[in-house]
Amino acid sequence: xxxxxxxxxxxxxxxxxxxxxxxxxxxPVELHRFPDGESLVRMCTRLAGRDxxxxxxxxNPDSIIFPxxxxxxTARELGARSIGLLAPYLAYMRQDKRxxxxxxxxxxxxxxxxxxxxxxxxxxxxxxxxxxxLDALYRVPCTVVSAVPLMAEWxxxxxxxxxxxxxxxxxxxxxxxxxxxxxAPFVVLRKIRRGDVDVDIEVPELEAVxxxxxxxxxxxxxxxxxxxxxxxxxxxxxxxxxxxxAVHAVFAGEAERLLAEAGAQRLVTANTIEHASNAVDIxxxxxxxxxxxxxxxx
Numbered sequence: 001x002x003x004x005x006x007x008x009x010x011x012x013x014x015x016x017x018x019x020x021x022x023x024x025x026x027x028p029v030e031l032h033r034f035p036d037g038e039s040l041v042r043m044c045t046r047l048a049g050r051d052x053x054x055x056x057x058x059x060n061p062d063s064i065i066f067p068x069x070x071x072x073x074t075a076r077e078l079g080a081r082s083i084g085l086l087a088p089y090l091a092y093m094r095q096d097k098r099x100x101x102x103x104x105x106x107x108x109x110x111x112x113x114x115x116x117x118x119x120x121x122x123x124x125x126x127x128x129x130x131x132x133x134l135d136a137l138y139r140v141p142c143t144v145v146s147a148v149p150l151m152a153e154w155x156x157x158x159x160x161x162x163x164x165x166x167x168x169x170x171x172x173x174x175x176x177x178x179x180x181x182x183x184a185p186f187v188v189l190r191k192i193r194r195g196d197v198d199v200d201i202e203v204p205e206l207e208a209v210x211x212x213x214x215x216x217x218x219x220x221x222x223x224x225x226x227x228x229x230x231x232x233x234x235x236x237x238x239x240x241x242x243x244x245x246a247v248h249a250v251f252a253g254e255a256e257r258l259l260a261e262a263g264a265q266r267l268v269t270a271n272t273i274e275h276a277s278n279a280v281d282i283x284x285x286x287x288x289x290x291x292x293x294x295x296x297x298x
Contacts, residue, residue: 003294004080006043006071007055008064014088014271014283015055021287024053029071041071048079051294053086054118059250059273061091065113072117082297085118086290088272088282089248093127111137122289124272124282125219125247129170143289147247147270148174150280152181154268155215159243163212167191167201167230174247175217185209186217189233191226201229206237214242221246221269224255228262241265249275 005024007015008031019026030042052075056068072083095106114121120141125148126134134142155162155178162184166175168191179186187209190202214234216227221244231242241263249269259267271278 001050003051003053004045004047005053005055006075008068008071009055009057009274012274014274017283018055018287018290021283022290029054029067031067039067039070041067041074043071043075043078047075049081051082051084051297052080053084053290055086057089057273058087058091059089061110065110069113069117076117082119082294083117084120084122084290084293085114086122086286088124088286089250090121090123090126094129096130107137111139115139120293122286122293124270124286125174127219141293143293145282145285145289147272147280147282148177149181150270150282150285151217151245151247152178154280155182155184155245159213159215161212162215163187163209163239165189165214165216165230165234165242167216167218167226171218174219178217178245184215185212189230201226201233203233203237206239210238212239214239216242216244216264218246220248220250221255221267222250222252224251224253224258227264228258231259231262231264235263243268245269247272247280249273249277251275 003024005019005026006029008029009015010028015026025045027043027045032040054071056064075083092106092110098105115138118140121138122143124145164175164179164184164186166172166188172188175186175188216230227244234242243266244259244264245268247270267277268279269275269277270280270282272282
């Protein structure tokens with residue numbers, strides 16, 4: 001019997017394409033929210049003896065985490081042979097340190113919950129910083145799919161004379177890898193953070209690369225404050241309008257407006273989170289990772 005792709009994103013194009021590539025039955029998870037704030041999930045297909053993959057990108061995770069865990073728990077009760085989590089965007093990776101007394105290191109309890117209810121995890125370029133591998137947090141097998149080759153390919157096809165720019169030191173791992181594959185030079189700037197949205201950007205001497213098109217590269221496009229400050233700083237130094245390229249299109253708050261007003265030429269993301277900026281399709285390498293898990297289940 002073919003595997004089941006249980007999706008919280010309905011019949012989104014990504015889910016439909018993935019199910020077709022892998023010959024999976026696509027089953028939207030029905031989610032009902034009661035007036036008192038509680039929720040109920042329902043999966044209208046036979047699950048007994050079948051391998052299930054739950055597809056849920058974890059933007060706004062607090063609103064979906066209980067329904068997600070409830071779906072996994074229920075699938076197990078109904079006899080599913082295996083239950084994997086496909087989370088193209090994996091939440092709670094940035095809270096990986098206790099900065100103040102009494103704070104939760106949220107990456108840990110989140111990983112505990114996922115590891116308790118799923119047999120394996122497939123995700124795309126998680127924000128690994130103080131933890132260098134997912135298996136330092138998660139107790140189940142994890143596969144990280146990289147969007148780097150596809151991002152580099154997009155740059156080669158769409159940007160003439162690119163200069164890849166990392167907006168801060170944390171972006172070094174992304175911009176360096178993409179630059180190497182794209183065959184382009186890169187620089188990394190320095191961010192001075194004073195609060196969640198209050199940041200300044202220090203730009204080094206860049207006369208030697210004037211005339212190139214800046215491509216700002218990062219893993220997550222969230223509030224847009226760091227990238228918008230970077231766009232302004234580069235324009236002030238005589239560069240043309242930059243392209244902003246990121247893996248995950250979180251776009252929290254007024255991010256799109258901030259970047260447009262700052263002077264960004266274009267916003268480009270992978271389709272880990274559905275958004276109008278999606279131009280890098282990650283479905284094929286995700287399908288490859290899932291096939292490896294499904295073939296290994298006996």
